[in-house]
Amino acid sequence: MAKYLIKGAKIVNEGTQKIADVLITDGLIQKIASEIEAPAHCEIIHAEGLHLLPGLIDDQVHFREPGFTHKGDIETESRAAVAGGVTSFMEMPNTVPNTLTQELLEEKYQRAAEVSRANYSFFMGASNDNLDEVVKTDPKRVCGVKVFMGSSTGNMLVDNQTALENLFKESPTIVASHCEDEQTIRENIAHYKSRYGEDVPMWAHPLIRSAEACYRSSSRAIELATKFNARLHILHISTERETMLCSNDIPLEEKRITAEACTHHLWFTDADYETKGSLIKWNPAVKTYEDRNAIRAAVNSNRIDVIATDHAPHTLEEKQNSYFKAPSGGPLVQHTLPALLDLYHTGVFTLEKIVEKTSHSVARLFEIENRGFIREGFAADLVLVDLDSRNEVLKSNLLYKCGWSPFEGHTFKSAVKYTFVNGEVAFKNGAVIDSIRGKRLSFKR
Template identity: 40%
Template sequence: MKILLKNGTVVSSKGKKHSDVLIEDGKIAKVASGISDDAARVIDCEGEFIMSGVIDAHVHLREPGGTHKEDFATGSKAALKGGVTTVLDMPNNNPPTDTIERLLAKYELAKKKMVCNSRFYILGTAENLNDVKKADMACGVKLFMGKSTGGFVIDDATLESFLKNIKTKPIVVHAEDEERIEVRKKEFEGDENPAVHSLIRDDESAYIAVKKVLHLAKKYGSKLHLTHVSTKKELEVLKKFKSKKITAEVATHHLFLNKNAYKDHGNFVKMNPPLRSEEDRVAMWEALKSGLIDIIVTDHAPHTIAEKKESYENAPSGVPGLETLLPLMLDAVNHGQITFERMIEAMCEKPASIFGLKGKGFVKAGYDADLVVVDMLKEGVVGKGGYATKCGWSPYDGWKLTGWPEIVICGGSF
């Protein structure tokens, strides 16, 4: 099927250009003004913007092992609803994705169930370095310096071993210092106020871990990607080590929420790393705009409402975010918090570059037809009409946003 997007404005990191886009056989066939094709289905995009489909490099779709929270079908539908056409799924499942066999099984299952594009990480452990070296189909290797869902924490020797020996794929690190977190847990034992989460997993725990892993990455010339940077202290040390091989991401909740949100949302805004101060939140925006932080992700980590209503100690960490990623950022563009061009770079182009996603991230002839047509004037309310994610809630529920995806095309199909 041919599709012709007429009269739109194509946006990239280089700027905006009034263009038509012709799609054929799942690929972008031509990008130019004045395209005509009698065999194509024509969609008038006058007054709207055409961008690459969003690439979310950090999601937890919970399959296998947690499919009461989310699965490949519901998670990928939530992604497309929010303009995300490619997701990179984390390996902390039950069982974990820590062998080539389990990684391949995930890809096979995704083919049957997912409606968007997907790539999968392999988990790094003390025992599987050789497997990871051979896992060419993995988009990266994930290492946990601090415990999160699944509890897959590694020691310093394992961390160094991976940074020394893995050279062909990104090493993606959750950097929180587990030793400090355990000490802080004892200090605040018995405190059931969810706000204590930001005190237990404090900025120092992030700083210690980030500093350690950055030193090792520099020592070995590793391709390091820091996940969900959330504090000014991390940015200060990142600035000293920043290079083409060292990249970083920020999650939307660290851009749009601060620790004051515990008052109204309690455990529903409990995540790892936790919400930070307003000063930290503002610093994330500045680092994103300057390019110190390379990309924007959701860290989509759904849990059920019932699970989130448990006590602070028992409630799991994580929030959903796939459906709200693009609307939140388009609203930010409308409010002058970031340029449209920088947003495209951070959500489409840079993720494709960092993780080697060929044919993704750009609106160019020959690239995959993963496209989003957005209406920057459209107003909407988060949650109105329900959610596609299985968990059925959002920390942004009720937020009024301007700028929404109007049409989402993935692989040349609606």
Template identity: 50%
Template structure:
């Protein structure tokens, strides 16, 4: 760990912005104040003109380990993540074997130990028949319970109503849902095949993975959560109609929360002709009107959490015909620059961004001593230059897949420094190979 002093920065924390210095000692924030004098042996970083914020806690990534490491792994993707200002991640359970019981959860924690540049946590996956594993899950070791209420691979689709009722009634952890209605999607796919054969144009993706499929599934999840008083977090909202289902206001007042992802804030269906299957994802990127509605929902405090849903695939696989091209994008390396870019053009404030990328995630998942700039908390920090530029094509792609949907773009912000559990993880364009993240702890 590094004894570190960041001078002259503009701190963003607890819905406030103020100039101060911040000292890190023994992995934690030791002091926040004005004109802190440097001590012998400290690394000093000048933060003048930069925002110093708690690092992003990304509650939704697919780092593909175990079993899918040709696409990605925890080591490679966590290094891409810290370059993008992410200090902690929570990985999804749809791997091989899937993370659907205590043994698989412990195995993933063991795999991550000593290999991740960011702090790490893992969600337990729900199936039609693992309710007993969900009831017995160790809440101090699992982040949440993930339900795929839309098409997925293998055992991960939960489409049995009795199983859903049991999960919402008995889950001891927050429930995260991927909401799409599978029968609707399958019917739309049949219509597309009838019209185009197997050569379906990529612009049909939001028609096949339709808004109606998202709305119906989100309504079902919210009904289940309301009847069972469950803590529900609906992932990657993509339609204006879904946004109308959620309440505005501080997250502390809500039992049901909503999330948006950076690609749904950035791209619209107008980008399919240019990028093709590179932006194929589930749920699908939809209209420009939907994108604008999601951005407004962030500003109106309807959206509570911002995440990536980083889900890399080999570039060659993305070149396959529509039905064979996999869904998912690599996104973590440009997470914070893309979000601060949205601040720079006035969609929402920097204080709102910090609340939704750090504070609310820590609170929603009961994470211990992270997500805020507070003395005594772990030093998970990102220093961002809002006047800098991130020219995507000028830097190596750190994700194992080797490509990014942001190629050719420049963001109006630059990550200068990322600190993970008191260690320099990324600074002035360079990764620190010695940074090792910690397992997230949960206060349950």
């Protein structure tokens, strides 16, 4: 493997910033010091004026393979990920077929080994009737079990009380939950259909998939986790009220219930439906200005433990349909780090907090082996960013297979310059290095 010496970068890691050199050999961070002499056959990267961060670990993506590869696939979306500084991802089971057996789960791992530019793990899916498969999940080799407590693709809505209780009681690893109460959503749909028929306006999305629907479901998940002492991770918190369900008074490693915020809920508000329409239609919905600010505050106060993308591409043709026909979800892995760095520039987050929530805490929460920190002996998953390099989002520089972004036309204040995956340059000055392949994540459980 290649050797690299990164010279003079400002390292942001474990709550501090310092200028130092970093030597990378055999895929690992071999040495960190104020001055390192370059060994033989070493490529020197002059990084003066740049910031070196741990690579992002995205704990929620939908790369659409198998079954929806016209929207995206593991190869195309992992390319976009490394361009955005994401060096590891955890992908969700609502593909076609749904990832509801160990055999189907292993097929995803085999495919990722062939084509993924980033490191990878895949969630095992839960349904009303596959507990026998869920309990076979190896916690050392699989990131977690995903349960949809709200509608999803195929047979993935778990709405049977006995099935839910058994899942929380017997899951061998973290249960990651999408929390929206289906009955509340159905009642809200009926209400808006009675007013608008099939032409429901897009601004009604956060009223249909309402704050109450989210809170009811999140509360129920927490009750089940508490009853069975299960390890619960609540995905994509979208409301102020839900943030108050989360604790910030105990260390992360001691938490039995953790929570995630996503980029779109930290950036957009319901006022943006007027201009963005279905392009910001996600489940759970983007909600009010007050909800967005409360989620930001919960990240800073450690009520929310990690930041992810919920990257979920659809084609532009699909998204340009009417309310009930336009699918929910959008592409984000290429632009989450630049978006968070914009929030740094406006004083919402510090650089240290961004690193904590996108790298350190994800590694700690999932107990990932040897990643998530800039430490000697750890895997060299790193990203070099220029905080003062303006970068306009254009169709011509998008790497998503779907070919669009909700950020199109926006100029970010910062840009990713290099991404290292397992000590190899996977992205450099606007170009993905397509020979690089990621590795399967492993877990200290």
